[in-house]
Amino acid sequence: MDRSEVEQRVVKVTCKVLGVDPEMVEPESHFVFDLGAESTQSIELVAAFEEEFGIEMDEDAALAVDTVGGAVDFIGALVE
Amino acid sequence: MRLILFDLLDEKRYHFDPLALNRPIWELRCGITSLREKLVAAAGTADVACFVPPYMADFYREQVDLPVNDASQLTGDDLLLVHPRLKAHKVGDLAEGPSRVVADAEGRTVAVRIERADLEKLDAGSVEALLDSARAQLPKGDPAPPSWNYTWDLILENPAQIARDFQALGRSGVEGTIEEPKAVRGGPADVYVAPGARIHPMVVLDASGGPIYIDEEAEVLPFTRVEGPCYLGRRSMLLGANCREGNSIGPMCRVGGEVEESIIQGYSNKYHDGFLGHAYVGRWVNLGAFTSNSDLKNDYTNVSIALDGKRPIDTGSTKIGALIGDHTKTSIGTLFNTGTYAGAMALISATGKPLPKFIPSFAWFLEGVVTKGFGRKKLYETAQAAMGRRQCEWTAAEEALWEAVFQMTRPQRDPLIKIGRRMLAAQRM
Numbered sequence: 001m002d003r004s005e006v007e008q009r010v011v012k013v014t015c016k017v018l019g020v021d022p023e024m025v026e027p028e029s030h031f032v033f034d035l036g037a038e039s040t041q042s043i044e045l046v047a048a049f050e051e052e053f054g055i056e057m058d059e060d061a062a063l064a065v066d067t068v069g070g071a072v073d074f075i076g077a078l079v080e
Numbered sequence: 081m082r083l084i085l086f087d088l089l090d091e092k093r094y095h096f097d098p099l100a101l102n103r104p105i106w107e108l109r110c111g112i113t114s115l116r117e118k119l120v121a122a123a124g125t126a127d128v129a130c131f132v133p134p135y136m137a138d139f140y141r142e143q144v145d146l147p148v149n150d151a152s153q154l155t156g157d158d159l160l161l162v163h164p165r166l167k168a169h170k171v172g173d174l175a176e177g178p179s180r181v182v183a184d185a186e187g188r189t190v191a192v193r194i195e196r197a198d199l200e201k202l203d204a205g206s207v208e209a210l211l212d213s214a215r216a217q218l219p220k221g222d223p224a225p226p227s228w229n230y231t232w233d234l235i236l237e238n239p240a241q242i243a244r245d246f247q248a249l250g251r252s253g254v255e256g257t258i259e260e261p262k263a264v265r266g267g268p269a270d271v272y273v274a275p276g277a278r279i280h281p282m283v284v285l286d287a288s289g290g291p292i293y294i295d296e297e298a299e300v301l302p303f304t305r306v307e308g309p310c311y312l313g314r315r316s317m318l319l320g321a322n323c324r325e326g327n328s329i330g331p332m333c334r335v336g337g338e339v340e341e342s343i344i345q346g347y348s349n350k351y352h353d354g355f356l357g358h359a360y361v362g363r364w365v366n367l368g369a370f371t372s373n374s375d376l377k378n379d380y381t382n383v384s385i386a387l388d389g390k391r392p393i394d395t396g397s398t399k400i401g402a403l404i405g406d407h408t409k410t411s412i413g414t415l416f417n418t419g420t421y422a423g424a425m426a427l428i429s430a431t432g433k434p435l436p437k438f439i440p441s442f443a444w445f446l447e448g449v450v451t452k453g454f455g456r457k458k459l460y461e462t463a464q465a466a467m468g469r470r471q472c473e474w475t476a477a478e479e480a481l482w483e484a485v486f487q488m489t490r491p492q493r494d495p496l497i498k499i500g501r502r503m504l505a506a507q508r509m
Contacts, residue, residue, distance in 0.1 A: 043451050047505075059452040
């Protein structure tokens with residue numbers, strides 16, 4: 001899966017879980033400060049990424065990722 | 081004679097989960113004392129050693145002043161090996177007489193008496209080897225004695241056991257203080273208030289149905305009603321509670337609301353209103369305000385519990401509440417279904433309706449599904465903070481034990497996390 005596909009799907013999941021419009025989501029968007037993710041939504045995001053990509057993410061490492069671009073990098077490495 | 085307590089990993093040990101995930105079964109409480117205290121008292125010896133599952137040995141060594149998993153204890157004296165499932169009142173019968181092996185109704189060894197002279201022909205290299213060689217070489221003795229088979233056996237026996245323990249301890253009267261106006265029902269011999277314990281004004285102690293034992297430095301605040309049989313542990317508090325019959329509350333608990341025929345191991349809080357009935361609650365549990373459990377089904381049929389999350393086991397009783405493992409926390413308004421298994425180290429958020437009957441250990445139960453949440457490290461931090469508030473230390477050995485429990489409980493948890501992911505995804509569609 002190439003990076004652009006990962007990015008597209010990360011944005012799609014982020015919009016669904018956080019209820020934001022795609023145009024608000026940039027690679028540098030911070031899940032909490034820019035997109036308003038609350039603590040339980042962070043957990044939902046991890047679960048949603050796992051479901052979307054069919055992967056298992058270490059929760060400590062995954063929750064340390066705080067931007068959309070960081071999530072793309074993190075997931076991209078797992079689906080390589 | 082040396083008493084050897086043994087609690088080894090076997091296919092039925094999970095019958096005492098989630099409470100036995102992080103402690104030997106003999107540390108479970110029934111009545112006023114633990115099973116261990118009863119077994120040791122019944123054996124009548126101070127020479128005691130124990131064998132526990134290897135993953136909990138280091139932590140347990142920190143907890144007790146006993147030899148733990150030390151094979152050198154298996155020689156040099158007459159031995160009485162006892163499994164904690166054996167009810168203590170049978171131990172006295174086994175402390176004497178010839179070497180023999182005693183099994184329960186299912187053929188599982190619950191006790192072995194070995195005279196010193198017979199030890200030479202047995203393999204005492206490990207407790208497992210000793211048990212195997214004893215089973216092979218020693219005669220079978222005594223018909224199947226009564227034994228504990230599940231955690232709920234302790235719950236159901238608790239009221240009668242409090243009464244028996246009260247009698248065995250032989251204490252009564254008021255060595256602490258009961259402030260006026262007071263209301264004590266039942267005979268003076270049925271109430272014991274230990275030194276340092278304080279009963280505030282406007283408290284009802286109703287011992288007409290069984291004895292009440294208030295242990296040292298416990299405190300009972302106004303408008304609490306305590307119905308015997310009841311045990312309130314050291315430095316525990318009842319806060320305007322409706323403490324109905326048959327409760328054993330261990331040390332350092334804070335309990336309010338309505339509690340009936342339940343066992344709380346210790347160091348746990350149920351500070352606010354909400355009903356807890358026929359439940360067993362571990363240590364370091366916090367039940368949020370209005371957390372309640374059902375303990376009776378609407379059709380009055382027996383309660384079943386799936387201890388492994390898959391196969392429900394008929395408890396044989398119409399009244400069983402929740403089994404709640406150590407360090408589990410519930411949010412405000414949590415509703416536990418009849419016969420719920422809530423694992424250890426779980427964080428449970430209410431949904432507004434009764435929760436699933438099986439919540440695995442280390443689950444972050446959010447939005448009605450099991451998730452990975454913020455992971456176990458965050459749970460450890462919370463545990464550390466809770467323990468620090470009571471001047472207790474979270475040690476490296478304890479963390480290692482919980483790491484082992486995390487791995488052991490993965491097969492129960494991981495499938496539910498996957499289901500949870502799918503359910504969350506479906507909710508968003």
